[in-house]
Amino acid sequence: MNAFLAIIGRDLRLATRRGGEAALTLGFFVVAITLFPFGVGPEPELLGRIAAGIIWVTALLAATVSFDRLFRADMEDGTLELLALAPLPLELAVLAKAIAHWLLTGLAVTLLAPVMGLMLNLPEAAYGPLVAGLLLGTPALSLLGGIGAALVLGARRGGALVGLLVLPLFLPVLIFGISAVEATLIGLPLAPHLLILGALLAVALPVGVFGSAAALRLALE
Amino acid sequence: MNAFLAIIGRDLRLATRRGGEAALTLGFFVVAITLFPFGVGPEPELLGRIAAGIIWVTALLAATVSFDRLFRADMEDGTLELLALAPLPLELAVLAKAIAHWLLTGLAVTLLAPVMGLMLNLPEAAYGPLVAGLLLGTPALSLLGGIGAALVLGARRGGALVGLLVLPLFLPVLIFGISAVEATLIGLPLAPHLLILGALLAVALPVGVFGSAAALRLALE
Amino acid sequence: MEAVSTFLDMGGYAATVWPAYGVTAVILVGLLVASLRALSRRKAELAALESQMERPRR
Amino acid sequence: MTAATQPAGLVADHLRCERGGRLLFADLCFAVAPGGALLLTGPNGAGKTSLMRVLSGLLPARAGRILWQGRDTVEEPGPWRRALAWLGHDNAIKPQLSVAENLAFWSRLGASGHSVPEALEETGIGHLADLPAAMLSAGQRRRLALARLALTRGGCWLMDEPTVTLDSASLARLGTMIARHRADGGIAVIASHDALDLPGAQALDLGALDTARA
Amino acid sequence: MTAATQPAGLVADHLRCERGGRLLFADLCFAVAPGGALLLTGPNGAGKTSLMRVLSGLLPARAGRILWQGRDTVEEPGPWRRALAWLGHDNAIKPQLSVAENLAFWSRLGASGHSVPEALEETGIGHLADLPAAMLSAGQRRRLALARLALTRGGCWLMDEPTVTLDSASLARLGTMIARHRADGGIAVIASHDALDLPGAQALDLGALDTARA
Amino acid sequence: MPNFLHSLASPARFQRIANAVLPWVSVLAAVLLGVGIVWGLVFSPPDYQQGDTVRVMYIHVPAAWMATFCYAVMALLSASFLIWKHQLADLAARAASPIGACFTAIALITGALWGKPTWGTWWVWDARLTSVLVLFFLYLGHMALSAAFDDRERGGRAAAILACVGAINLPIIKYSVEWWNTLHQGASVFRMDGPTIDNSMLWPLLLTVLGFNMLFVVLLLVRIKSELLARRIEVLQRARASGRG
Ligand code: HEM
Numbered sequence A, B: 001m002n003a004f005l006a007i008i009g010r011d012l013r014l015a016t017r018r019g020g021e022a023a024l025t026l027g028f029f030v031v032a033i034t035l036f037p038f039g040v041g042p043e044p045e046l047l048g049r050i051a052a053g054i055i056w057v058t059a060l061l062a063a064t065v066s067f068d069r070l071f072r073a074d075m076e077d078g079t080l081e082l083l084a085l086a087p088l089p090l091e092l093a094v095l096a097k098a099i100a101h102w103l104l105t106g107l108a109v110t111l112l113a114p115v116m117g118l119m120l121n122l123p124e125a126a127y128g129p130l131v132a133g134l135l136l137g138t139p140a141l142s143l144l145g146g147i148g149a150a151l152v153l154g155a156r157r158g159g160a161l162v163g164l165l166v167l168p169l170f171l172p173v174l175i176f177g178i179s180a181v182e183a184t185l186i187g188l189p190l191a192p193h194l195l196i197l198g199a200l201l202a203v204a205l206p207v208g209v210f211g212s213a214a215a216l217r218l219a220l221e
Numbered sequence C: 001m002e003a004v005s006t007f008l009d010m011g012g013y014a015a016t017v018w019p020a021y022g023v024t025a026v027i028l029v030g031l032l033v034a035s036l037r038a039l040s041r042r043k044a045e046l047a048a049l050e051s052q053m054e055r056p057r058r
Numbered sequence D, E: 001m002t003a004a005t006q007p008a009g010l011v012a013d014h015l016r017c018e019r020g021g022r023l024l025f026a027d028l029c030f031a032v033a034p035g036g037a038l039l040l041t042g043p044n045g046a047g048k049t050s051l052m053r054v055l056s057g058l059l060p061a062r063a064g065r066i067l068w069q070g071r072d073t074v075e076e077p078g079p080w081r082r083a084l085a086w087l088g089h090d091n092a093i094k095p096q097l098s099v100a101e102n103l104a105f106w107s108r109l110g111a112s113g114h115s116v117p118e119a120l121e122e123t124g125i126g127h128l129a130d131l132p133a134a135m136l137s138a139g140q141r142r143r144l145a146l147a148r149l150a151l152t153r154g155g156c157w158l159m160d161e162p163t164v165t166l167d168s169a170s171l172a173r174l175g176t177m178i179a180r181h182r183a184d185g186g187i188a189v190i191a192s193h194d195a196l197d198l199p200g201a202q203a204l205d206l207g208a209l210d211t212a213r214a
Numbered sequence F: 001m002p003n004f005l006h007s008l009a010s011p012a013r014f015q016r017i018a019n020a021v022l023p024w025v026s027v028l029a030a031v032l033l034g035v036g037i038v039w040g041l042v043f044s045p046p047d048y049q050q051g052d053t054v055r056v057m058y059i060h061v062p063a064a065w066m067a068t069f070c071y072a073v074m075a076l077l078s079a080s081f082l083i084w085k086h087q088l089a090d091l092a093a094r095a096a097s098p099i100g101a102c103f104t105a106i107a108l109i110t111g112a113l114w115g116k117p118t119w120g121t122w123w124v125w126d127a128r129l130t131s132v133l134v135l136f137f138l139y140l141g142h143m144a145l146s147a148a149f150d151d152r153e154r155g156g157r158a159a160a161i162l163a164c165v166g167a168i169n170l171p172i173i174k175y176s177v178e179w180w181n182t183l184h185q186g187a188s189v190f191r192m193d194g195p196t197i198d199n200s201m202l203w204p205l206l207l208t209v210l211g212f213n214m215l216f217v218v219l220l221l222v223r224i225k226s227e228l229l230a231r232r233i234e235v236l237q238r239a240r241a242s243g244r245g
């Protein structure tokens, strides 16, 4: 347990020390979202219609961008060898890193989403389901994204391959996150969508933890 | 000249060797674009209206994602020291790397854009200005993105910071790329917009080359 | 002759049917040819390697 | 020796390792008792690093077993993981953290018998404790990595070329450190090209095995 | 010595270097004539690597000048860049490329007097030419980096701890290689903790300067 | 079972079986495809609604079926490689993935060509089309990953992990996409019920379906043989490269 907390604490400290990776993922999220009004034009009505979609998709992309660093830095400086040889099972070490990743990206993006919603003229009723969906969906992203990041380690390839591997895994999360918003807007109940997101998270937990650990062991051989 | 071509050739070879980074940036581009219909819904009419914007913004993001690796791998294994100490001026080495980056991302994205347009129901008249704009705009992205990638090296930070630094530099390119499409759709002449994009490229060339080289020297101190 | 041209016309849908069959043929034949050529190339490569290895060994 | 006797310490039983399709060693057997040391030598590419990685468990052996205190380390990794301290070619140092912070993290990650300041003193970098690790010179960095092993008490040290970039004073300190560890009942397996003063150590020359080639 | 005589070879004239706010050396002067060698020694953190980076031009000196063949290397970097061959702590090897491809790239990047196969032979890795560099052992990797210097003819070699992870046969080869280079009229500046056999080399102990500390 | 598979999986044995089977399967594939395609193009009637465009069906539908079938084969092979460590299963999974990608591409392209006259557009974000597209991405990722390692065996294992994770994910994608779509679009104009199939269309379809299956077997065997050779070549090259005698 001590080792588990030590990993989370160290990853948070590394990210908040000097410039702060945390602030930076958020920066990417904010800047990418601000690009869209330039891309699709400033009409508030159109922006409002696509706002939830843009926020969700950008959250996915922001998470993807930060995945590559999740394990690569540890791989290159030899820390991963130590984690794999520590008394703590590698699966738990992976879980600790995923939790730190979520705190730094998923949680942060969730907290910022309402602000972005304001900028994009998101309909008022959509704020609740958007935030609830992100809160349940982003931990699944952190877990599943780990698989892609770990698989790519041995491959000596950068972020792009992670994107290709990881985005199909993200699709169901995206679909149900969006459908939660849509359902609320047309007056349907929200609960079933959140339940499905919860179920996806429950699937992502074992798949992500065991899949990433297996891929990491492979990368270290 | 020999050294200049050697750098381009090596970067292309590294990218096409095994798995192919080239194909992978494209993979990110394609997959990211396919996420949008899930986000904003599948109605062809809506998709067609925002198609050009989505393609441009995603092209920017795809370029951003690949920047981080542009110099970082060379920095970490010591190759950058050799480039900085080689008889070839570092500015030319930077230019060679930017050209290789453009061939691998900008050109590839430009060639794929019409296919993505088909999938997003892009209006027929928009294909020409979209491709022409990308063809002129993406080299500027490769040049300007280099500055961000180089600045970030000294900071020991990953992709997120590059995104933050680089995206504002990209704004003018995005704005005139989009306005070229818009102008054509409402029957205005295309040429002035392309001229401005060309002018931006002309500005980006010296700024990108000298800016990146200066930032790289700083990172190596 | 006319039969052939009506056949080629595909009830006005020549632009749909023929490219579909054409692309399929190109992809599948391409894959087959590529696979066979890789096979024979590797056979030759292996033979060359093995004859090279024989001499220093025995 | 055969594994039937199952002594305390570290036993390798008919190990076999292939890398990149090439056989590095086969039927490799040795036993190191508590307090003992094993010095691996051999030319570049002989397989020293590969053997260390096989022993640690990072690289699966193609055949054979590794026993720690009589138990198979693959079937029962727990005791082996707790006993093991690894020093690879890479130092696993985070440049953003200070020297003391780096070491404190490692000490929470594994079992440790010595405190962070003790370990820093033992490798002679106590005065650098508050410096960001980014500012260390190559040799200071290696000493910080060695301090990680100095945290542990007993157990088995696997050290891949520990002497790299060390100055002569640090070499002497390293010798003292290994002697202290062995006196505590610890085991050290060391791959090195430098002549290290290891009284009573066994030597294994991987270059002399008939399978190995330069 | 003063710089007024402006001899051929490499001259350092009252160099001063500070890192992380700490003075490493000041008023450092030396001259190495063609065919000469300079061996930098000193404890970890004395400033050997820093001095090498200052000489190369990667790290600007706080004060003083560096002259190559009588010309200031900062004002006129061209001749110095063409003459210089750098071996840092990192090997600059791309693991995806084969050994020969790595070397061929370097030979196109700088001036070179020897061919790729010659350089590989000189460091004893000719038989590995077609292997992906990812599969090299630590020592083989270092030898590949050394082969980069072996490509050049004449000029000035700056070598930061070239002996790291080398086996004894490779050490002997390194000695021959440096001797050949010096016989060609080349200069070698070498930082090392290992005793290297460099006949007629000057020695500079950075630890003995009054500013340096361990 | 594993023992039986192991004995079957010895490379020499595989070579013998493959060499014996290949000529027959090749002839069968050629005949089935030849007869099926000529029947479909020339002798089967045009559809009363869709006219001659229906002839695309004789390649589109078998290709779409093969696309999913291939992934199932690949995932099973990958799982058995991870569990029992059959080298041959690794080679076979690696050989299957480009074949599957090609069939998927054919299904996508012929579907798009068919969509233009019948739906008036090349592409819609329909549930079925979208899940095929995602399947295509999974194939691409698999191929890219298995090729991205310096060491073939490790690349194979990484790709096997991906194939297994993707197999869990595939039904999730399929159902979530269908759900997503019905929510947004309501009853789509583009229903895939298709024409009630008449015997005159069923027969050629059946023939091309079988033909595609046989072609798959041919391609798979050829590619496995080729992968086996590639592995031996790599071993020999390594031995020579680092051997020096
Ligand atoms: C890019 C576009 C398309 C894709 C990716 C696609 C994909 C598929 C797939 C995966 C199947 C197999 C379903 C199963 O396993 O049961 C299928 C079957 C079929 N498709 Fe398409 N399709 C596309 C366009 C079309 C179009 C435009 C039409 C005609 C209007 C069409 C007509 C059919 C028919 C008739 C079947 C057989 C249905 C059955 O199982 O009875 N498809 N398609």
Ligand SMILES: Nc1ncnc2c1ncn2[C@@H]1O[C@H](COP(=O)(O)OP(=O)(O)OP(=O)(O)O)[C@@H](O)[C@H]1O
Pocket (backbone or CB within 6 Å): D134, D135, D136, D137, D138, D139, D140, D165, D167, E019, E020, E024, E042, E043, E044, E045, E046, E047, E048, E049, E050, E051
């Ligand atoms: N990037 C840096 N920023 C600030 N200070 C640094 C940096 N790198 C090194 N130093 C400091 O400069 C001093 C000299 O370091 P240098 O690397 O030159 O030593 P060295 O003589 O090469 O030692 P070693 O034998 O360990 O390689 C050290 O005290 C170190 O703390």
Ligand SMILES: Nc1ncnc2c1ncn2[C@@H]1O[C@H](COP(=O)(O)OP(=O)(O)OP(=O)(O)O)[C@@H](O)[C@H]1O
Pocket (backbone or CB within 6 Å): D019, D020, D024, D042, D043, D044, D045, D046, D047, D048, D049, D050, D051, E134, E135, E136, E137, E138, E139, E140, E165, E167, F151, F242
């Ligand atoms: N990742 C790898 N994949 C394939 N082969 C490898 C890999 N790493 C090393 N090898 C090969 O295995 C052999 C042994 O390498 P190893 O690193 O164990 O040697 P070593 O004895 O530690 O050498 P050194 O003294 O240079 O560190 C070498 O011939 C090398 O080519």
Ligand SMILES: [Mg+2]
Pocket (backbone or CB within 6 Å): D048, D049, D050, D160, E137, E138, E139
């Ligand atoms: Mg080694």
Ligand SMILES: [Mg+2]
Pocket (backbone or CB within 6 Å): D137, D138, D139, E048, E049, E050, E160
């Ligand atoms: Mg140094």
